[in-house]
Amino acid sequence: MKLVYTWSTIVIMVLSTTVGDILLARAMKQVGDLGLLRRTKGLGAAVKAAMLNADMLAALLFFAVGFFTLLVSLSWADLSLVVPATASLTFVTNAIAAKLFLGEKVDGRRWIANILVCLGVMLLAK
């Protein structure tokens, strides 16, 4: 039963992280290079530009769900299971979502890299 609970938290984390990542990536594309903004207009302006973006605020909401689910999950299971399992599944969902919702050109090279990393993370979790 504990295993069912742990995997339920992993599924919730994968979904909330994917939605959060897509929203954050979209927000940052709108804001532009933060490093450049910081050097030209100062740190305050860069933080303000990032934090006042609507997509960023929505992303934070989803990351908060993911964070509290992580706390519960870590209270039940090992770090070496929870983090790699969540990460490797998120690799696949993020690659698909980035192609669909962000229009990123996920070419053969990126798919190969994603699959290699995903398999590697799964092996680390064993």
Added chain:
Amino acid sequence: MTLRKYLVLVAMVVFGSLGDLLLKRGMSQLGPISVHDWTHAITALFNPWVAAGVLLLIGFFAAYSSALSWADLTYVMPATSLGYVFIALLSVFVLREDVSLTRWLGIILISSGVAVIGQSHNTTDKVAHGPEAIL
């Protein structure tokens, strides 16, 4: 990719993995959270280990946002998975833990995945407008 940008990716890896480690330490101290009492997940924030982990994760978030402001999500993801390799190497050479053959294989797969992505452009825009697109 400038040195500054590589440093942002390194900061993500270090803050992210150390942050998770501190969260785990705190949650082990507090014990399992009951499904019927989720409020314990909020009071857990007052545990010093969890609080320190949250601070590091805020640092991770800042670096992650910065990386996504100049690179694609599908570029940043594999690049940061080097963090798992970092943790594994740390556990071998610092904590003197035994790392199984399966885990070494995992480390090799992740590293080769990162090597593949490392040779590509970091944004979709640059791929479209790069010299290859003109030719």
